[in-house]
Amino acid sequence: MTAKETLKEYWGYDAFRPMQEEIITSALEGKDVLAILPTGGGKSICFQVPSLVKEGTALVITPLIALMKDQVQNLCNRGIKALTIHAGMSRHEVDLTLNNAAYGDFKFLYLSPERINTSLFRSYLEILNINYIVVDEAHCISQWGYDFRPDYLEIGKLRELVSAPVIALTATATPKVAQDIMEKLRFKEKLLLKSGFERPNLSYVVRKNTDKLGQLLSICKGVGGSGIVYIRSRKKCEETAAFLTANGQNASFYHAGLSASLRSERQSGWKSGEIRIMVCTNAFGMGIDKPDVRFVIHLDMPESPEAYFQEAGRAGRDGKASYAALVWNEADLRHLKQIETISFPSLEYIEDIYQKIHIFFQIPYDTGAGRQLRFDLNEFAAHYKQNRASVHYAIKYLEREEHLSFSEDIDINTRVRISIPRPQLYSTELPDPKMLELLEALMRNYPGIFSYAVGIDEDNLASKCSLSIPQLRVLLYKMSLEHVINYIPADHSSVIYLHHDRLHPGNISLSPSRHAQLLKNYRERVEAMMDYVSDSSECRSQKLLRYFGQEESVCCGCCDVCRSGEGVKTNTRKWLIKEVRMLCDSSDDGSYSLSELRDRFNEAIANDRRLRLTEDFAPILRGLIDSSELPMYRL
Secondary structure, X not given: OOHHHHHHHHHOOOOOOOOHHHHHHHHHOOOOEEEEOOOOOOHHHHHHHHHHHOOOEEEXXXXXXXXXXXXXXXXXXXXXXXXXXXXXXXXXXXXXXXXXXXXXXXOEEEEOHHHOOOHHHHHHOOOOOEEEEEEOOHHHHOOOOOOOOHHHHHHHHHOOOOOOOEEEEEOOOOHHHHHHHHHHOOOOOOOEEEOOOOOOOEEEEEEEOOOHHHHHHHHHHHOOOEEEEEOOOHHHHHHHHHHHHHOOOOEEEEOOOOOHHHHHHHHHHHHHOOOOEEEEOOOOOOOOOOOOEEEEEEOOOOOOHXXXXXXXXXXXXXXXXXEEEEEEOHHHHHHHHHHHHHHOOOXXXXXXXXXXXXXXXXXXXXXXXXXXXXXXXXXXXXHOOOOHHHHHHHHHHXXXXXXEEEEEEEEEOOEEEEOOOHHHHOOOOOOOHHHHHHHXXXXXXXXXXXXXXXXXXXXXXXXXOOOOHHHHHHHHHHHHHOOOEXXXXXXXXXXXXXXXXXXOOOOOOXXXXXXXXXXXXXXXXXXXHHHHHHOOOOOHHHHHHHHOOOOOOOOOOOOHHHHHOHHHHHHHHHHHHHHHHHHHXXXXXXXXXXXXXXXXXXXXXXXXXXXXOOOOHHHHHHHHHHOOOOOOOEO
């Protein structure tokens, strides 16, 4: 099938969105391509269609487990076979999945980046027929980006072993980061395809207010439909959700500290509309495709335009009028300065934390390579009387320098192994009839459960046995006491993996020049955010677009600046400068009268709501001349 036939067959669409067809065509021609599309711009289609057209299996690398599971389920619902490998899976489960990918008729294999460098995955590369290496959230590979992840650097090395072309996708990349992505992914020829980032249905609103909760409540009452409220602190998420609930709003909260089952329950409730407003940290929303979000509110100022643009962009993906509101005050500016100190601890402090991690786990010098440590950040920080956030960022820098890997808040599935041989199972007396029903469900759904501990889907198993999740867990525990099964309960923790033996003081490479450059980049992003909220003379959309390298854009007409008239005035001013220069350059003597210019512009003005030339036309033009913005032209 052709690309369009595939689109029609599996998605029911007759035509691609802007830029999708160009990206897909380039991929089918075997080119490496970096696609930058805004949130909700249909990035998945850009790799799913060419992968279906071309023989083989697409290797899709993404850091978002929720997105993996969601996309795999969506593909399966369309009759497309897909698999996923992520943190929390046992070696046997990974082996079984890779075997299916190699010898089964599967079109997509989703993989978390930390799996790329494992010996098990590498052992399958020769027999996996990979048609594309797909890199989602590609900005994570750039050390100059706002969300760098060291595991992504392994993708570049993967190209030495796999000849398939790369399709890299992201919603947020500055020109500098885009170039870095293509270099790190070792593009044969650099090809950047980028759609316009305008969101004409999305109104950007900035409000300076000391009473943030009052402003929040006002917006929630004034705008219908579902919404997201972003807050940096887990504790404040819970407090703000309680505030909204106490004031008659249907709200709940979400952050990475919740159990996997509770996060899944909250997410499902919000997607179905049972929960109207989700108050959350940035752990919520990645990969969540809910088109009818009417508003996104930030009560804490994001640290970068990249983060803000991506999070705000989750509103209005159905094309209907929506709002992205940022509420700030002077305390936010002070807080961003404080975050800088915490986010960039000194190299001496980072080296001290490196040694303390080894001391904490009693690891001597010249040992420890390959150790996997279950790590409680709060316990560690309390033990050494350190600031929790400073420890966190020190560990992240050690990860960036490839001394260790740090996986936060990993969900480890419940695992079960039936310990009684199958022939003896039915002659074993069980105190609860439900146990036999549960055993039958386990045997039907999990081949190999007699040989090794398999990860089980608690939701699915509980549903099949007409049990609640707590009832299922109690039953599994009781069966373990009867020595019928080996039961390893689900867990939720962070893990540190040591890349090498413990180094002696003074031998730890920490790249001072890189540390300084990262600090410089951070300050530039913070300054860009401060400029965004404090400048009320330029269209919000234009300011954001210019940050991402899109110089040619028009004011949106619907942000708070445009609605006040300031955005339109600024846009008119820019337009006047450009047009006057063009006209005067084309005239015989380099001059036009005001009346001639008015006649020339009237038709354009009448057809463009974003330009405004009224009786103020002459003073604006005179002002431009007086301010030397049009110094060489006579009027």
